[in-house]
Amino acid sequence: xxxxxxxxxxxxxxxxxVVATTAAATSAAAATGCAVDYxxxxxxxxxxxxxxxxxxxxxxxxxxxxxxxxxGNETIGQAxxxxxxxxxxxxxxxxxxxxxxxxxxxxxxxxxxxxxxxGAAPSSFTMNGVACTGDTVPTPDPTTTEPDPDPTTTxxxxxxxxxxxxxxxxxxxGNYTVTNDGRNVYQGGxxxxxxxxxxxxxxxxxxxxxxxxxxxxxxxxxxxxxxxSHTSISICGTMNVxxxxxxxxxxxxxxxxxxxxxxxxxxxPYFGMRFYGxxxxxxxxxxxxxxxxxxxxxxxxxxxxRNVVIDDVYVxxxxxxxxxxxxxDGLEVGTVVARNVAGxxxxxxxxxxxxxxxxxxxxxxxxxxxxxxxxxxxAGRMSDGSYPTxxxxxxxxxxxxxxxxxxVSESGGVQIRNIDLAYNGNNAVLIENCYNYRIxxxxxNGGGEVRVAARSEFANTRDVTVTxxxxxxxxxxxxxxxxxxxxxxxxxxxNVC
Numbered sequence: 001x002x003x004x005x006x007x008x009x010x011x012x013x014x015x016x017x018v019v020a021t022t023a024a025a026t027s028a029a030a031a032t033g034c035a036v037d038y039x040x041x042x043x044x045x046x047x048x049x050x051x052x053x054x055x056x057x058x059x060x061x062x063x064x065x066x067x068x069x070x071x072g073n074e075t076i077g078q079a080x081x082x083x084x085x086x087x088x089x090x091x092x093x094x095x096x097x098x099x100x101x102x103x104x105x106x107x108x109x110x111x112x113x114x115x116x117x118x119g120a121a122p123s124s125f126t127m128n129g130v131a132c133t134g135d136t137v138p139t140p141d142p143t144t145t146e147p148d149p150d151p152t153t154t155x156x157x158x159x160x161x162x163x164x165x166x167x168x169x170x171x172x173x174g175n176y177t178v179t180n181d182g183r184n185v186y187q188g189g190x191x192x193x194x195x196x197x198x199x200x201x202x203x204x205x206x207x208x209x210x211x212x213x214x215x216x217x218x219x220x221x222x223x224x225x226x227x228x229s230h231t232s233i234s235i236c237g238t239m240n241v242x243x244x245x246x247x248x249x250x251x252x253x254x255x256x257x258x259x260x261x262x263x264x265x266x267x268x269p270y271f272g273m274r275f276y277g278x279x280x281x282x283x284x285x286x287x288x289x290x291x292x293x294x295x296x297x298x299x300x301x302x303x304x305x306r307n308v309v310i311d312d313v314y315v316x317x318x319x320x321x322x323x324x325x326x327x328x329d330g331l332e333v334g335t336v337v338a339r340n341v342a343g344x345x346x347x348x349x350x351x352x353x354x355x356x357x358x359x360x361x362x363x364x365x366x367x368x369x370x371x372x373x374x375x376x377x378x379a380g381r382m383s384d385g386s387y388p389t390x391x392x393x394x395x396x397x398x399x400x401x402x403x404x405x406x407x408v409s410e411s412g413g414v415q416i417r418n419i420d421l422a423y424n425g426n427n428a429v430l431i432e433n434c435y436n437y438r439i440x441x442x443x444x445n446g447g448g449e450v451r452v453a454a455r456s457e458f459a460n461t462r463d464v465t466v467t468x469x470x471x472x473x474x475x476x477x478x479x480x481x482x483x484x485x486x487x488x489x490x491x492x493x494x495n496v497c
Contacts (some may be wrong), residue, residue: 003447007186033058034132036066036125039466040118041111041397042332042355047077048118049309049332052093053109054127056102057134063100064108066093067126072119077330078280080232080259082110083208096209096232097166099387111282113307113332161261162236165211167198173218191218195225199233206230209257214239219267220249227252232259234284241267243293248274254303256280268292272315276327277303283310293342294320298328302351306330316340321370325351326377333357344406348391349377352413356393365402366425372398373416374406375434380413387412387436387463394418395442402426403448407434419468427451428473429466433458439466443490446472450492452481 001452025171037053044168054066066082070089082093097339099108125132136429167180177196178186186197192211209232217237222244227233243247249269252258254277255371261284265272272288275281276299288295295315298305306325311334315322325338331354337346338361345361347370348354359370373396380391395418405428407414412435419442421428427448431437433455449468454461462482464476476486480497488494 007184009441018250030363031058032061032128032130033128033135034125034130035134036127036372038121038125043118046117046353047113047115049111049113051109051111052082053107054132055104055107056104056143058104059428060103060106061101061128063082064095064102064127066132067091068122068124070119070122070344072116074114074116076114077113077307078257078282079112080110080209080257080280080282081108082112083253084110084112094208099211111310112331118356161211161213161232161234163213163215164196165213165232165234167192167196167210167212167448169214169216171216176216176218187452191216191234192220192223192225194218195220195233195235199225199227199231202231209259224248225250227255227258227260228417229255230257232261233263234261235263235265238264238266241265241269241272243268243270245270248272248297252278252281253277254278258282260284260286263287266290270294271297273297274299275305276440278305279307281305281308283308283313283422285311287313288313288315288318288322290315290317292319294318294324294343295322296324297321298325300326301325304329308332310334310336311406314339315345321345321347322364325349326384327351329353331355335360338362338364338372342368342370344374345372347374347376348379348411349375350381351375351379352390352496353383354391358395358397359393361398361401361404364398364400364403366400368402369406369426370450371402371403371406371427371430372396372401372424373404374408374482375411375414376409377411378409379411380436381410382413389413389415389436391415392417395420398422398424398428403428403430404444405429405430405431405439407437410435412436412463415440416442419444420447423447428470431461431466432466434464435459435461436463437466438464442468444468444473444492445469449474449476450488451483452477453497454479 035055040050042049174189180201185201202210212233214235219240220362222242248271256279259282273296282494290418309332319342322338324347326349335358336346359373391414393416397420404424422445424447428444428451432453465485467487469490471490474493477496
């Protein structure tokens with residue numbers, strides 16, 4: 001949802017709009033002007049995610065600082081593409097270098113998560129101290145009487161993360177060039193060394209993100225790219241990766257404020273990406289086409305991660321999981337698409353406070369005990385042992401493969417709003433020793449049964465509601481659970497308590 005502000009009122013709109021008021025522009029040597037689009041793209045009980053777009057309607061600028069006040073008690077969590085600070089209700093977002101130059105008509109975007117439910121929209125924004133009204137405001141210049149008649153757009157657009165940054169890795173196999181703020185910092189044939197040089201030449205004392213753009217393709221072999229704090233990277237070429245035992249081709253560990261905007265990877269890694277101990281991680285458009293290994297892994301036996309945002313992941317060809325999380329508190333996922341994945345498409349272990357869009361699996365977990373979407377190892381269990389609803393999934397789609405939806409090992413607190421499952425070779429749905437688990441609607445057609453079950457080593461399954469149309473397979477509850485509600489239509493056979 002997007003907020004629309006005018007000088008007279010604040011209105012909530014289902015469509016997008018720009019925060020703008022009217023103001024008269026007078027002639028001057030230079031003119032500053034801006035409009036702001038403030039978009040709440042996701043919301044959950046304890047917070048929300050917002051995207052902000054700044055549109056420069058005035059003369060070109062080099063460096064921006066956007067300020068606004070929250071109406072309530074919202075507090076900024078993770079931010080990306082801007083350095084965001086907060087004092088009370090007052091918030092300031094500043095450019096991160098590579099996105100600081102905006103020509104006339106250019107725009108740039110940044111985003112953040114917020115702790116606290118969304119209140120009223122910010123009533124106004126200022127950029128570099130000038131109100132963002134949608135009009136221009138004169139900037140006096142005693143030496144010049146007319147504005148530039150033909151200003152040009154010199155700054156990067158929001159889509160230029162692939163070729164514009166503090167460091168840029170260009171070239172092709174055998175001949176790579178790395179520039180950092182216009183300086184040549186590497187020339188050679190080693191793709192991994194080129195990327196590492198781009199990272200290593202960012203400002204060492206930075207407190208906000210600086211960006212590494214990698215339009216070049218190449219192979220890093222059985223090596224690892226380590227991302228330090230306050231770093232963003234876009235690998236828009238294709239990175240071929242090898243298998244380094246227990247390690248990822250790209251890693252971020254015990255750091256904060258890291259963004260991988262784009263990554264196109266091929267090969268046979270141990271892990272494509274590996275994380276732990278990260279506070280503030282944003283994965284944008286991730287494309288993993290492997291012939292073995294695992295896609296993305298948040299480690300089990302290391303420090304927990306917090307405030308993780310994943311926009312879109314496509315993963316295929318792994319002989320393990322597509323995306324697996326351990327010990328994550330605060331997870332936002334747009335889509336995970338898994339194809340020909342031997343393990344689970346999206347597996348949440350000991351993960352809480354997750355908001356998931358779509359999990360889409362085709363030929364996932366064939367012949368294994370895994371599933372397109374699986375929660376395990378006390379996923380959804382809070383520190384006090386309770387299972388309030390805190391993992392919400394909009395939709396699970398599963399075709400063929402093994403299980404469609406699987407909950408196991410004292411997990412729960414899950415709400416799946418819609419399922420679309422067909423011809424899964426094992427269970428279409430298996431809910432086993434799980435607590436407070438809801439499926440609100442959707443369809444199951446053929447394949448394995450829909451089942452509520454329990455093992456003796458854990459407390460019995462309880463507080464489960466399954467609402468769905470089920471055809472050409474069976475529905476079974478064995479052994480009987482506690483407070484199990486079945487709302488089943490279709491031609492499925494039923495054997496429930």
